[in-house]
Amino acid sequence: MKIRVYYEDTDAAGIVYYANYLKFCERARSEIFFSAGLSPQTEEGYFVVKGLQADYYEPAKLGDMVEVETKLAERKRASIRLLQRVVREDTLLFEMGIRLAFVKEGRPAKIPESLYSIISLWNSES
Template identity: 65%
Template sequence: MKIRVYYEDTDAAGIVYYANYLKYCERARSEVFFEAGETPQSASGYFVVKELEAKYLSPASLGDILTIETELLEKRSASIVLLQRVKKEASLLFEMKIKLAYLHQGRPVKIPEKIYRLVSAWESGE
């Protein structure tokens, strides 16, 4: 997924504010659902962040075109682990490893097969 950095994404120096990298990754994860005519939450459940490890490697700036890549590292019955990278051309700017738990009414439940099929797109690192 590609994202352009807008003025609203930056601090006074024109550098992307650190929390926006998390938003960019969230948008990339959500887009897989939207492209399939689905939403990231449904009557059967929703994902929540259980763990997150982030590395800020190089800053992005106003006007940059960023690519967000997502790779599925692990699938369990009620959780997935992803590696997400934000790049500017070939330069790696940010990466995070994120564990998402699938819940229904606040309790962990098995991820439905339909959701597994959607997130399987990330097995190839899209």
């Protein structure tokens, strides 16, 4: 998913505020569902962040066009692990591994097979 860096995304120096990379990644994950005509929240449940590890390499700046790449790294019964990268052209800016747990009625639950068709899009789209 491509994202333009706006003034609201930056600090006083025009550099993307560190926490906004997490927002960019969240938007990209949600967009996969929206582009399929669905919502990330369904009657079957929803994903919550269980943990993440992030690395920052180069700053994005006001006006930059960046792309968020998302890949499914691991699939378990009630969770998935993704690798997400924010790049500008061929330059890696940010990278994180994130574990998402599937929850239904406030408790961990098996990820429905119907959601895996959407999740599989994370390996073919950005």
